[in-house]
Amino acid sequence: MSTPAARLAALREQLAADRLTGFVVPLTDEHMSEYVGAYAQRLAWLTGFGGSAGSAVVLADKAAMFTDGRYTLQVRAQVDGGLYDYVAVPATSATDWLAANARPGDRVGYDAWLHTRGWVAATGKALGEHGATLVAVPANPIDAVWTDRPVPSTARLEVHPDEFAGETSESKRGRIAAWLDAKHADAVVVSALDSIAWLFNVRGKDVEHTPVPLAFALVHADASADLFVDAAKLSPDVRAHLGEHVRVHDRGAFATALEGLGGRTVVVDPTSAVAAIFAHLDAGAATIIEARDPCVVPKAVKNPVEIAGSKAAHLRDGAALTRFLHWFAGEAPKGELDEISSAAKLRQFRDQTNQLEDLSFDTISAAGPNGALPHYRVSAESSRPIELDSLYLVDSGGQYRDGTTDVTRTLAVGTPTPEMRDRFTRVLKGHIALASAVFPHGTRGNQIDALARQFLWSVGLDYAHGTGHGVGSYLAVHEGPARIATAAGGYGAMGDEALRPGMIMSNEPGYYKAGEYGIRIENLVLVEERAIEGAEKPMLGFETLTLAPLDRALIDIALLTPAERGWVDAYHARVAAALGPLLDDTARIWLDEGTRPLETA
Incomplete structure (x- = not known):
């Protein structure tokens, strides 16, 4: 059963044997995790989808794959449209689709260890209104046909x-x-x-x-x-x-x-x-x-030891990333690099810290049109050469004992087009607006998300993912309960949660032009108390933790205000001062040049 078609057919045979006419396949495990062990990757095995959010529904005569805007292009590249309909969420949920497509008398199975009780109640009600029944299965039918399914990890704690x-x-x-x-x-x-x-x-x-x-x-x-x-x-x-x-x-x-x-x-x-x-x-x-869960908020609000550890991890990681950026600047114009070799080289620089425990997620190493896939995952089959006069997007992070990192840089290879520079600078302006924001205690991420989008919105553009997620302390790179987005939802328990001092969040606006390129600028930030003279209520702001230069070649200085230019210059001065002593002479000279103040014309 090496093909998705054969696997889908085998599942339908098993469903028939189990007296079921359908089955729901989420991308999670018994803990409602976003990232799951190999043993629980049933959705990927069945459909070929490699993203970190999605689900599928299989009926006797039709099937559907459900993904959000981050995966609009990726799902079409990985999942056979002849086998599955592509359905966009949240516009249409799996529950909505089942209610519209199940027939009276249908028995749709679900694994009670892979769904919340709320989902079961809502979906059972929706099916019941159409004469169908939602049935808890005693054993997951995919496990019966996935003959080479990995066993759960035996690694020691x-x-x-x-x-x-x-x-x-x-x-x-x-x-x-x-x-x-x-x-x-x-x-x-x-x-x-x-x-x-x-x-x-x-x-x-x-x-x-x-x-x-x-x-x-x-x-x-x-x-x-x-x-x-x-x-x-x-x-x-x-x-x-x-x-x-x-x-x-x-x-x-x-x-x-x-x-x-x-x-x-x-x-x-x-x-x-x-x-x-x-x-x-x-x-x-x-x-x-x-x-x-009473662990959720205390885990998200880092204590002073965890904050100090995160800063140490970001300094170490920033030096490794900057060594990679220096290397890339010299090698990419030669036309010999590709996505997979570049990701491996970045891993090598992180390994050289001798403190890397693991990457914090699969590196998004995306050249040209692959950059337009926000959660692209490079493979030997998909790896593209990094071509001259194109953009390269690299989103990566490390797991260190003292902290978790997550950073995205977009790099020009050769000469970027005026449109690329315009879009990059609009993303940068949004990034700066969010990084510079001051807001009262009790503010939620959806109240400040528009700060990062406003300069794209003003010319009719946007991006289809959240602007920020929480990050753990040598834990999950996507951590609840807070997020910065247009609406609640997203990773795990993230949602309508007030930002609190000690939370570590990402700041990552982007822009994606399908079939051509992608742009994202991501730093991690620490929510901190902000003292303001004369303030009538307690205020908060962000301290940027990530240290790595931005690509000056992509900045259209004319689009920046004096305050925005000042932010870039101050950030770059901080990067040069912090990372310079950790680099060799050649990389330090390159960094000094790349972080010099922006000209005003």
């Missing part, structure tokens, strides 16, 4: 020491115990992988690029906890670190433990806990309180 965490796991559990007491609850389910890693001050290698272990947890009102994880993955050091108040159980015992909470009041996050968790709690007659 690692201690994340206090020198990087800034707070002990015991202290974190104590905070949660106090939170439970205030809610008159006995326990809370923690199922999000990054929450578990943060709470217990452990890290793992079970998901590529995201240092988390596959586990579930229950935290109790006495500050003790039950951790459900493969015991073979726990070294004596990790067991000693967890301590006597953390009881370890096999991951497979989690469902039984939930059913054993009868008579208890249990808090569950409906956005990160799958429907199966609620079903097992209901089966045991537990009283359920729906509330947000």
Whole structure:
């Protein structure tokens, strides 16, 4: 079954054997993760889609693939349009499509370990109104036909020491115990992988690029906890670190433990806990309180140790990226580079820090028209040569013990066109507007998102992705609960959340011209208190963490105001001062030239 057509046919045969007429295939795992382990990549196996957000629905005589605006072009390149209809979300959700296409009597299956209870209720209701039924399957039918499906990772957990965490796991559990007491609850389910890693001050290698272990947890009102994880993955050091108040159980015992909470009041996050968790709690007659995972906000609001670590990681990472930019400036005009070799070279510079644990995501190394795919992933088959008089977009990041980075630079190879310079400068103006913003406590990302888009909007342009996402501390590169976007939604638990001091966010406006080029400028920023003389309320602003030069060849100085030119000059002076001592003489001379003040004409 090497082709998508053969896999789709095999799935339909299995559905028929299971007395089902359809099945819903999300891109997630039992923890509602954005990035999932190889064992859970069912959507990619079935359809060929390699993006990080999407889903599919398979019926007996038709199928559909659902993606948002980030993947409009990519889904058409990777998924056979003869097998699947392309459906854009959020305009049409999988639930909407099912309601319109299911027939009376249809039995549409779903895996209760891969969907939220809210989705199940909404989709079941929509199908019921058309005479069809949503059916929880005892076993995922894709697993039955995916004969070479990888097994879950067996990598061992690692201690994340206090020198990087800034707070002990015991202290974190104590905070949660106090939170439970205030809610008159006995326990809370923690199922999000990054929450578990943060709470217990452990890290793992079970998901590529995201240092988390596959586990579930229950935290109790006495500050003790039950951790459900493969015991073979726990070294004596990790067991000693967890301590006597953390009881370890096999991951497979989690469902039984939930059913054993009868008579208890249990808090569950409906956005990160799958429907199966609620079903097992209901089966045991537990009283359920729906509330947000208590790890989400403390994890997002970095403590002073984590902030210092992030700054150290960005300095180290910025020097590695700048070495790459210097190398690229010399090699790209020769016409011998391609996307995949350039990504490998950037990885090499990061490896030379001797502190890189992993990339924070697959590097987006995109030449020419591939740059117009916001979440493009280079492969041996797709890799394009980097041609003269074109744009190259590189979005990349590193995982270091002290912090996680994420940075995008757009580079001119040869001579950019006036249109390219105009678009780049409009993106830059939006980036500066957001980086310079001052706003009151309580401000949400959707209230300031327009700052980054205004200069594109003024000439009828826009981009189809959010402007900013949260970033973890040696954790997920996409972290909730806050985001900067036109509307709530997006990665994991991100949504309508106020920005708070200590949050690390991205600032990444862009512009994409289908079939020609893409532009994005991304720095990470720290939300910080901002003292303003005479202010009548507490105010916030951003400190830019990312250190790497912008490509002067793409800046149309005439489009910048004096204040914007001042921002670029100040940023470049900071980059040169911070990174210069970390570079060799040749790279430092190149950096000094690339960061000199902008001329006014």
